[in-house]
Amino acid sequence: MQKIRMTTPLVEMDGDEMTRILWKMIKEELLLPFIDLKTEYYDLGLAHRDETEDQVTIDSANAARKYGVAVKCATITPNAARMEEYHLKEMYKSPNATIRAILDGTVFRAPIVVKGIEPTVKTWKKPITIARHAYGDVYKAVDMRVPASGKAELVFTGDDGSQIRETIHEFQGPGILQAMHNLDSSIGSFARSCFNYALETGQDLWFATKDTISKKYDHTFKDIFQEIFEKEYEARFDAEGIEYFYTLIDDAVARVIRSEGGYIWACKNYDGDVMSDMVATAFGSLAMMTSVLVAPDGTTEYEAAHGTVQRHYYKHLKGEETSTNSVATIFAWTGALRKRGKLDEIPELVEFADRLEKATLDTIESGTMTKDLALITSLEEVRAVNSEDFIKAVRERLE
Ligand code: NAP
Ligand code: MG
Numbered sequence: 001m002q003k004i005r006m007t008t009p010l011v012e013m014d015g016d017e018m019t020r021i022l023w024k025m026i027k028e029e030l031l032l033p034f035i036d037l038k039t040e041y042y043d044l045g046l047a048h049r050d051e052t053e054d055q056v057t058i059d060s061a062n063a064a065r066k067y068g069v070a071v072k073c074a075t076i077t078p079n080a081a082r083m084e085e086y087h088l089k090e091m092y093k094s095p096n097a098t099i100r101a102i103l104d105g106t107v108f109r110a111p112i113v114v115k116g117i118e119p120t121v122k123t124w125k126k127p128i129t130i131a132r133h134a135y136g137d138v139y140k141a142v143d144m145r146v147p148a149s150g151k152a153e154l155v156f157t158g159d160d161g162s163q164i165r166e167t168i169h170e171f172q173g174p175g176i177l178q179a180m181h182n183l184d185s186s187i188g189s190f191a192r193s194c195f196n197y198a199l200e201t202g203q204d205l206w207f208a209t210k211d212t213i214s215k216k217y218d219h220t221f222k223d224i225f226q227e228i229f230e231k232e233y234e235a236r237f238d239a240e241g242i243e244y245f246y247t248l249i250d251d252a253v254a255r256v257i258r259s260e261g262g263y264i265w266a267c268k269n270y271d272g273d274v275m276s277d278m279v280a281t282a283f284g285s286l287a288m289m290t291s292v293l294v295a296p297d298g299t300t301e302y303e304a305a306h307g308t309v310q311r312h313y314y315k316h317l318k319g320e321e322t323s324t325n326s327v328a329t330i331f332a333w334t335g336a337l338r339k340r341g342k343l344d345e346i347p348e349l350v351e352f353a354d355r356l357e358k359a360t361l362d363t364i365e366s367g368t369m370t371k372d373l374a375l376i377t378s379l380e381e382v383r384a385v386n387s388e389d390f391i392k393a394v395r396e397r398l399e
Contacts, residue, residue: 003036004348010336011063012039013095013301015073016046017308018316018387022326023073025388026333029395030356035337035349040067044095046076046086054092061102068343070301071336072099073329074308096293103295104186106131106193108264109276109305110290111283112331115365116379120282126262128279131197132272133190139269141180146171154179182217187224192296194225194266195233195244204243204263208252208271221268222246280305287325287372290332302335304328312387323371324387330360330394359397368393 014023031037042060049056064070076082077094100107110129113119146152152168168177198205207225209218229237229244237244247255249271256265256279267275280289289305305328312322334353341349364373367381374384385393 001034004034004346004352005036006038006340006346006349007344008067008069008340009038009040010340011060011067011070011301012041013044013060013070013072013075014041015044015075015308017074017076017310017313018322018324019074019304019306019308019329020045021313021316022324022329022387022391025391026326026330029391030330030398031333033395034352034398044073044075046078046082046088049075049092049095050086050088050090053089054098057092057095057098058102061099064099064103064301065295065297065299068299069336069339070299071332072301072303074304074306076308099301100134100293103293103299103301104189105134105293105295105299105301106190106197107134108197108292108294109280110292111280112288112290112327112361113283114288114361116367116369116377117284117288117364117373118378119284121257123258124261124283126260127283128256128259128261129197129201129203129264130272130276130279131190131194131264131266132276133187133267133269135186135190135269136182137180137269138178141178143176143178146175146177149173152177182221184220184224187221188228189296190266191225191228192232193294194264195229195237196296196298197292197294198242198244198264199233199236199240201264202240202242204245205266206245206247206252206255206263207266208247208249209268210249212248218268225266284376285325285372287370288327290328290335292335300336300339302332302339304332322387323384323390325370325372326387326391327360327364331357356394356398360394363390363393363397 014020040063042056042063044057044060075095078088078091082088083091108129108131110127113127149172151170154166154168156164194205209221211219211222225246280286286306291303291305293301309324312324316322334357338350338353341347341353367379368383368385368390369377370390371384374382
């Protein structure tokens with residue numbers, strides 16, 4: 001059999017623990033036999049991040065900008081326990097945060113919908129993709145415990161010394177205060193990433209805030225989205241037959257629950273944090289969620305939404321059998337290969353990505369799945385398999 005040729009390398013970001021084990025199996029069983037795989041390899045495994053003092057993470061993000069498409073394995077975000085476990089020189093930042101800061105991107109999370117794993121919400125037939133703004137608001141807020149009665153003011157001092165001042169509240173006793181911010185530039189990048197992703201995937205885009213109550217803060221989000229939409233995207237949306245739709249956040253929540261799915265829901269930072277867990281859980285499983293980072297310049301990085309599955313890795317190290325779900329990691333690869341194929345005009349690569357996804361879903365729909373899915377499936381004839389046998393079953397179908 002002739003292997004599919006690639007012209008531009010994918011930026012490959014390897015990772016940690018159980019997902020690193022799955023990564024290797026996926027490459028060996030599902031990719032290398034079929035594709036003349038071209039990647040520029042970056043080892044973001046924690047040991048190598050430590051050796052390079054995290055330079056490798058920065059280099060990998062710059063390579064993603066250079067080539068346009070990356071695929072990333074889950075990685076450990078160091079904490080105190082990891083400092084000891086890996087004898088780290090420093091408590092490095094989350095690689096995802098580092099990469100996101102360099103690419104200035106927005107994260108889109110979408111469930112992989114498969115027969116036999118039914119959403120809790122009966123009307124949902126198609127995936128709902130959550131786009132979460134990744135900068136500012138309550139995540140960069142300053143807050144304060146007010147000790148006693150007194151006056152709280154919000155003051156802005158311009159570089160020329162001029163001031164804008166507002167009274168927040170005249171406290172009669174103790175209370176609490178919080179001040180948060182966002183940037184027109186960041187909101188604009190967020191908007192463009194969402195509009196681009198809607199065009200790329202042919203889905204409607206919904207956006208919601210509480211602009212009736214937050215008349216300057218949330219209203220600015222609404223205005224920036226609207227202005228960019230009208231100036232840069234409206235004609236292309238019309239041509240694609242897709243829609244940009246703005247509403248209030250509470251109305252959006254009600255509409256989402258009544259909907260069939262099949263659109264992108266853009267959320268402010270905090271709303272996205274909360275709603276993405278709601279949507280992921282209601283669709284069935286964290287192991288069936290993909291995550292795509294899209295930068296305003298079009299750079300795209302694909303990964304699974306889950307972590308390194310540490311508990312399974314420790315079992316694996318003890319020689320015990322694991323049944324870790326590799327679907328989201330397989331879909332990270334297919335997403336990246338499809339994108340590379342489209343950019344480089346290699347239809348065989350796009351078609352291979354489609355076939356690999358279909359083989360993966362058909363395997364589950366025919367009853368062969370990992371334990372996490374076997375526990376929640378509505379199918380009756382189920383064969384729960386280990387990590388490796390699932391990937392081998394997909395390989396058989398692919399062939
Ligand atoms: P996790 O890796 O997502 O796993 C949490 C639990 O969810 C697992 O113990 C397992 O439950 C279940 N699970 C998740 N993915 C699964 C899969 N593919 N197949 C089967 N079950 C799956 O989260 P964690 O254990 O809290 O975090 C481990 C490490 O991952 C941390 O060091 C964290 O920093 C990192 N992390 C990385 C990313 C990323 O790179 N994007 C994201 C999140 C976390 P059972 O144990 O009940 O089987
Ligand atoms: Mg959260």
